[in-house]
Amino acid sequence: MASRSATVVDMSTLRIGRDEGREDIELEFAPENDFADRLAWPLPASVRLSEVRDLASGVILTSDGLILTCAHVVANVDEAQVRLDDGRRFSARVVGVDRRTDVGLLKIDAAGLPVAVIGDSSHLAPGDWVAAIGAPFGFHSSVTTGVVSATNRFIGGGGEIPFIQTDVAINPGSSGSPLFNGRGEVVAINSMIYSGSGGYMGLSFAVPINLAMRIVTQLRTVGVVQRAQLGAEFQEMTPALAQSFALPDVAGALVVRVDADSPAQAAGLLRGDIVRAFDGVRILHFSELLEQVSNRPAGAQTRLDVWRHGAKRTLWAILGPQPPIRTFARNEVERERSGGLGLSLSEVPAALRLQLRIDGGLLVREATGAARSEGIRSGGLIVAINDTRLERVDDFARTLAQIPPGQTIALLVMRDRRLAYVPVQLPAQRQRSQPLR
Structure with missing residues (x-):
């Protein structure tokens, strides 16, 4: 490791007249406190970066001074200073940042620098x-x-960084530092830790170098990251969900939302579909589908092998550059109690649907019995049963009537503005639904 230290740099950044960085991270799964509250550090082929109150790190990519670090370290800085392992100091400029992957790129005017092995x-x-x-x-x-x-x-449960989790001790001053394998190669960039106290607790997370270098290539060439999009949201498959969808195994990406006017919609992808393969590559986990999509350019034609209604289908999608705008349906208020699952439901007012960006769905007014035991609570929304969308309370009762008693169903539920399928087993004997008085 000693031979790698020359490729690690320290960095200090200055943000004038404002409390920087925290609110700028756009990762959908960003914790309450910014990454900078949790880590920062360098390596032989890394550089140390420090914010106004926090230190951080980076790694040298090219002999003329291109430095890889974390986006949360250098986003919106007024000044950045880099210190090399030999003590020399340089002013640095920000080449680009991509907050969605927490990748940042800096440049110093230098020559003959030691370079990290990727x-x-x-x-x-x-x-x-x-x-x-x-x-x-x-x-x-x-x-x-x-x-x-x-x-x-x-x-x-979201985002597009397939983190590498380690037990390597990471503390403030280490954000953006490189993670090395046994051959001295950089395999990841340390990004964050999980901690209840702000200190190291054995859970550290790093951005895989393969992902980081793809981002670096785009930041160097065009200054921004251009992403392909399917225009759909996916969920991890579980054994209970696999059973409810009659899958032969627990693999694939479960579709929980298809955006209107999106490549996914144009391809015929439906909520409740399970994507089993993407361009011939088998999808075991939904994260693998996200990575496959991100590796393709916008405009690329891709093949989706999906599972729908217990049968295999093949769809073709042309990836788009941006997520589409969603559209919403109208509905009217109506109430009914589902005695079998212990749910009291009403239709969602149009204004609330617009605010939540959902097309239809039923509002949970009360949850008892099997539904409550699976975590469904009042105030949540039930959007679908398996792959059948719900717009009226009648839809709920009619769909349940077609499913044999005792079978496990998948309720598509919105909680905290996020969609997820929840497996619920139907009672062994069917119960009649009664209107609320």
């Missing part, structure tokens, strides 16, 4: 030895080691 993060596996070099709390060129705990770790 590895292949796809080869990492749980148990692999890894090391970080950074400047935790300002202690330059500090080395910490550990193992890979998990790969493709998505935080908060």
Whole structure:
């Protein structure tokens, strides 16, 4: 690791007249506190970056001074200073940032700098030895080691960073530092830790270098990241959901929303479909589908192998550059109690549907019994049963009547403005629905 320290730099950034950074992260799963409250550090092929109150790190990519770090470190800075391992200091300019992947790119005017060796993060596996070099709390060129705990770790159930989780000690001053494998290759950029106290607790997360370098290429060439979009939202498949959708195994990306006027809609993708393969690549986890889409350019034609109503289908989609605008349906207020699942439901007023950006759905006024035991609460919304969309209370009763008693169904529920399928087992004997008085 000592030979790698020369490629790690310390950096200080200055934001004048404002409390910077925290509110600028656009990651959908960003924690309540910014990444900078949780980590920052450098490596032999990394650079240390420091904000007004926080230190951070980076790694040298080119001999003329291109430096990779975290977006939350350098977004909206007024000034950035980089210190090399040999003590030299340089002013740096921000080449570009991509907050959705927490990748930032800096440039200093230098020549003949040592350059980090870039590895292949796809080869990492749980148990692999890894090391970080950074400047935790300002202690330059500090080395910490550990193992890979998990790969493709998505935080908060969303977002598009398949984090590499490690038990490497990360502390303030280490954001943007490189994570090395046993061959001294950079395999990730340390981005955040999970902590209830703000200190290291054995849960560190890093952006895979394969993803980071794809972002770097776009930031260097066009200054922004151009992404392809299907225009759909997906959820992880679970054993209970696989059973409710009659899948042969627990694999695939479950569609929970299809945007109007989107490539997904044009391809014929429906809510409740399970995408099993993308351009011939089998999808085991929904995160793999997100990564496959992000690797394609807008305008590319792609093949989707989906599971619908217990049968295989093939769809073709032309990826678009941006998510489409959603449209919404009208509905009227009506109430009914579903005795079988312990749900008291009413139709969602049009104004509320517009605010929540949903097309239809039923408002949960009360939840008891099987529904409550699965986490459904009053104030939530039930949007669909399996792949059948619900607009009226009658739709709920009519759909349940077609499903055999005792079978597990998947309720598409909106909670905290997020959609997720919830498996619920129907009672062994059917109960009649009664209107609320």
